[in-house]
Amino acid sequence: MLAYTLKRLVQGVITVWFIATATFIAMHNVPGDPLSNDKAVSPEIRKNLEEKYGLDKPVMEQYLIYMGNMLEGDFGISFTQQNRRVNDIIREHFPVSAILGILAIVFAALGGILWGALTALYRNKLPDVIIMFLVILGISVPSFVFAALGQLTLVNVNALLGFTLLPVAGWGSVGHMIVPSLVLGLGTMAFLTRLMRSSMLEVVTSDYVRTARSKGLPPTRIFLKHQLRNAVLPVITVLGPSIAAITTGGFVVELVFAIPGLGRYFVQAVQQLDYTVIMGTTVFYGAFLVFMVILVDLIYGWVDPRVRLE
Amino acid sequence: MSEVITDSGDSFTRSAGRQLLLLGLLGVAGFALLMLVLGWLSGLTGSSSGSADAVDAATGTITLSLSGEPPQLDSTRMTDQVSGHVMGHIMEGLLRYDAQNRLVPGVAERWEITPEDAIFHLRDNARWSDGSAVTAADFVFSWRRTVTPSTASEYAFIMFPIKNAEAISNGKLHPDQLGVRAVDPRTLEVTFERPVSYFDKLMAFSTYLPIREAFFNSRNGRYGADAEDLLYNGPFTMTRWVHGAHIRFEKNELYWDKDRIRLNVIDMPYITSDSNAVLNLFKDGKIAVAGLDAETLDNALEQRWHLNRFNDGSVFFLEFNHRPERLTHNLNLRKALQLVTDPGELVFKVMKLPGNLPGESLFPVWLRGVDGPFRQEYPAPQHRVDFDAARRHLELAKQELGLAEMPALVMLTGDNPISNKQSEYFQNVFKKTLGIDVKIDKQIFKQRLAKMTSGQFDMVMAGWGPDFDDPLTFGDLFSSWNANNRGRYNNPELDRQVRIAQASLDPKTRMDAFAEIQRIIYEDAVILTHYERGVVYVRDPRLQGVVRRAVGTDPDYTNASIVDS
Numbered sequence: 001m002l003a004y005t006l007k008r009l010v011q012g013v014i015t016v017w018f019i020a021t022a023t024f025i026a027m028h029n030v031p032g033d034p035l036s037n038d039k040a041v042s043p044e045i046r047k048n049l050e051e052k053y054g055l056d057k058p059v060m061e062q063y064l065i066y067m068g069n070m071l072e073g074d075f076g077i078s079f080t081q082q083n084r085r086v087n088d089i090i091r092e093h094f095p096v097s098a099i100l101g102i103l104a105i106v107f108a109a110l111g112g113i114l115w116g117a118l119t120a121l122y123r124n125k126l127p128d129v130i131i132m133f134l135v136i137l138g139i140s141v142p143s144f145v146f147a148a149l150g151q152l153t154l155v156n157v158n159a160l161l162g163f164t165l166l167p168v169a170g171w172g173s174v175g176h177m178i179v180p181s182l183v184l185g186l187g188t189m190a191f192l193t194r195l196m197r198s199s200m201l202e203v204v205t206s207d208y209v210r211t212a213r214s215k216g217l218p219p220t221r222i223f224l225k226h227q228l229r230n231a232v233l234p235v236i237t238v239l240g241p242s243i244a245a246i247t248t249g250g251f252v253v254e255l256v257f258a259i260p261g262l263g264r265y266f267v268q269a270v271q272q273l274d275y276t277v278i279m280g281t282t283v284f285y286g287a288f289l290v291f292m293v294i295l296v297d298l299i300y301g302w303v304d305p306r307v308r309l310e
Numbered sequence: 311m312s313e314v315i316t317d318s319g320d321s322f323t324r325s326a327g328r329q330l331l332l333l334g335l336l337g338v339a340g341f342a343l344l345m346l347v348l349g350w351l352s353g354l355t356g357s358s359s360g361s362a363d364a365v366d367a368a369t370g371t372i373t374l375s376l377s378g379e380p381p382q383l384d385s386t387r388m389t390d391q392v393s394g395h396v397m398g399h400i401m402e403g404l405l406r407y408d409a410q411n412r413l414v415p416g417v418a419e420r421w422e423i424t425p426e427d428a429i430f431h432l433r434d435n436a437r438w439s440d441g442s443a444v445t446a447a448d449f450v451f452s453w454r455r456t457v458t459p460s461t462a463s464e465y466a467f468i469m470f471p472i473k474n475a476e477a478i479s480n481g482k483l484h485p486d487q488l489g490v491r492a493v494d495p496r497t498l499e500v501t502f503e504r505p506v507s508y509f510d511k512l513m514a515f516s517t518y519l520p521i522r523e524a525f526f527n528s529r530n531g532r533y534g535a536d537a538e539d540l541l542y543n544g545p546f547t548m549t550r551w552v553h554g555a556h557i558r559f560e561k562n563e564l565y566w567d568k569d570r571i572r573l574n575v576i577d578m579p580y581i582t583s584d585s586n587a588v589l590n591l592f593k594d595g596k597i598a599v600a601g602l603d604a605e606t607l608d609n610a611l612e613q614r615w616h617l618n619r620f621n622d623g624s625v626f627f628l629e630f631n632h633r634p635e636r637l638t639h640n641l642n643l644r645k646a647l648q649l650v651t652d653p654g655e656l657v658f659k660v661m662k663l664p665g666n667l668p669g670e671s672l673f674p675v676w677l678r679g680v681d682g683p684f685r686q687e688y689p690a691p692q693h694r695v696d697f698d699a700a701r702r703h704l705e706l707a708k709q710e711l712g713l714a715e716m717p718a719l720v721m722l723t724g725d726n727p728i729s730n731k732q733s734e735y736f737q738n739v740f741k742k743t744l745g746i747d748v749k750i751d752k753q754i755f756k757q758r759l760a761k762m763t764s765g766q767f768d769m770v771m772a773g774w775g776p777d778f779d780d781p782l783t784f785g786d787l788f789s790s791w792n793a794n795n796r797g798r799y800n801n802p803e804l805d806r807q808v809r810i811a812q813a814s815l816d817p818k819t820r821m822d823a824f825a826e827i828q829r830i831i832y833e834d835a836v837i838l839t840h841y842e843r844g845v846v847y848v849r850d851p852r853l854q855g856v857v858r859r860a861v862g863t864d865p866d867y868t869n870a871s872i873v874d875s
Contacts, residue, residue: 036756041467051459080381081379095351110337114334117326118327151586164594169596172352174345174348177352219322220329223322223325227326
């Protein structure tokens with residue numbers, strides 16, 4: 001178990017290094033100039049800017065300097081937020097994205113498991129038809145539509161009530177979190193529902209469930225221990241990547257609900273070619289994703305005794 | 311798969327259903343608990359914000375949203391509009407603009423400007439937020455820092471009227487040799503590189519703000535990075551800056567003219583560029599002002615709100631690529647395209663956002679001339695759409711270029727709804743009237759800039775916003791030496807007029823030169839002007855005295871007050 005974990009961690013570090021290198025190469029080959037702005041600057045001022053950001057050095061040297069700093073945990077200073085360190089940007093904004101992401105993923109996982117089990121239980125009956133229709137909607141409608149709709153609904157509800165039931169946008173209290181996290185988790189929940197449903201249907205027809213039933217076990221035990229527990233495995237498998245996807249994919253929701261999450265900085269950095277922020281956020285998110293996948297694998301071994309981690 | 315479990319199915323389903331319900335309830339309870347915990351956690355780290363009303367007369371508080379976060383608030387390096395807006399409330403330069411957009415005393419109580427130099431007399435009651443006096447040395451430090459090469463200020467050029475500024479910026483002289491001197495703590499002396507007729511107007515520009523040296527040095531390179539990394543001398547101080555989330559101004563009790571300021575708090579707990587979100591906040595009564603775009607305008611009209619309009623001073627146009635190897639180097643081709651362009655149709659039938667004005671000239675309507683508005687004293691050349699003349703010019707162009715058919719032209723444009731609409735409209739017009747194919751090349755910001763700079767286009771959707779309150783901020787745009795002249799237009803006669811306007815101190819001579827530039831730009835079809843940008847916004851009727859302006863702090867709430875309705 002320990003050896004396995006260590007092995008996976010070493011693999012993870014190599015993956016992150018690869019991500020960093022690939023991003024660095026891609027970033028320097030994207031057309032466009034990180035120092036350009038609406039108003040052109042004279043060659044002399046441009047030279048000053050290049051020196052300041054170390055862009056006057058050969059790319060290979062820049063790469064080595066960058067990797068060296070990264071090993072020391074220093075992502076450098078943002079090009080656009082000129083006095084802020086990328087470390088500070090991540091430290092201040094990732095917790096916000098994480099809180100939003102945790103809520104969204106918990107909501108999505110709970111909902112997905114429950115609805116999935118329910119639809120499997122009432123297969124081809126009315127609840128199944130209704131929920132599966134909603135699931136199709138949830139999967140096909142992009143999150144910015146849900147975000148806009150969710151906010152509009154809030155405005156209308158508040159107007160109807162005559163007082164602020166839930167704030168329309170902003171961040172800082174429980175009230176601010178509810179709608180954005182639901183909106184953010186909706187797509188994943190729909191996806192997990194479908195996954196859970198098919199997995200549940202497979203389990204229901206399996207030999208061990210039939211055996212359990214013929215042994216005359218109480219329905220509670222069959223349902224919880226034999227069906228749910230086994231059916232939930234595929235859901236756990238995709239949970240790791242889902243967490244990363246939700247935490248990084250909050251850009252639109254953050255924009256619409258004026259939430260100071262990292263997603264905004266991540267996307268804006270790419271648009272503005274803010275080299276240090278692109279590198280910092282990509283490496284950070286990359287490491288986060290790798291870590292989540294390893295974590296899920298470990299949890300998997302714990303939930304499913306058939307899997308032995310070696 | 312067959313229905314395997316039907317035998318005892320019903321009772322099993324009921325039992326399982328009950329368990330699911332129970333699990334569901336547990337899940338909801340757990341989710342709620344988790345939310346409470348996280349809510350408490352985020353309250354510890356972030357801002358607890360955004361439930362106050364838009365306007366609160368009792369406390370003198372207004373709540374607003376910001377379209378973006380200021381990248382940083384070091385005046386020597388700032389370039390963007392949001393920073394300018396924030397700085398205009400928390401800092402004050404030697405001069406400032408009043409509610410009628412007149413230049414009035416700021417830190418300087420009086421000043422004398424001659425062709426060679428300027429002397430500013432600072433008032434004795436101008437204070438920093440730590441209580442110390444604002445002195446001439448604070449200006450000297452800040453201005454020297456702007457032109458120091460290692461500062462890498464993008465706006466260093468705005469200091470170039472000062473003696474030696476350009477040479478220092480290019481690393482040829484030491485920053486100490488900048489032509490600015492603190493004669494005594496309350497007297498600032500500026501020596502000019504060349505005579506400048508608009509130097510007083512520059513004094514209200516944010517790059518010319520003062521910085522206290524001792525405080526700057528105490529911040530270890532973090533000056534302007536956070537609320538506590540700044541000293542304030544303006545009408546407000548910034549008491550809170552949670553990055554990406556929340557900015558709060560409170561009335562500065564040390565401000566020398568504090569009796570003029572009637573708002574106590576300006577709170578900005580929402581930072582988003584999403585126009586729908588902004589409108590929703592306004593609808594919900596949470597913010598006092600909301601900007602509208604084409605998308606949200608209809609929604610606002612349905613609410614029967616009073617719309618406010620204002621021209622933000624910038625001009626948008628189609629810029630041709632004048633490099634000799636390009637087809638658009640040919641005057642007859644440009645003329646043909648000019649003669650089928652109808653800015654009125656673009657503004658009223660295509661863009662349909664009230665506030666935009668059809669573009670008639672590179673010089674927008676708000677610029678001042680000798681005595682009155684420049685455009686009244688020197689009207690823009692008459693433009694008339696003429697399809698027949700356009701076709702004649704096109705034929706001539708084909709002959710000159712030796713082409714039987716005009717190849718497709720590349721139109722470079724930004725990737726946003728406005729540019730999309732515009733470029734598709736012109737693609738259609740050029741095809742229908744002249745049979746010219748236009749290939750639209752949509753690029754995001756930096757990529758578009760890169761292509762503009764390297765000249766990979768025939769025409770590009772471009773625009774220009776003013777830096778200071780003088781026609782020269784537009785007038786020198788197409789001079790051959792201007793790095794922003796990305797179409798590389800090169801005309802010695804236009805250059806000559808720009809030099810006259812730069813060097814002369816006589817208003818009439820200068821305005822005549824600008825009129826010549828206006829004429830050349832039209833007759834040579836250097837650009838095809840499209841529109842002067844309008845801004846449409848809704849405002850809570852209880853908030854009065856908001857000043858909008860093309861140059862300087864915009865929007866300006868320093869003169870605003872709350873009226874009880």
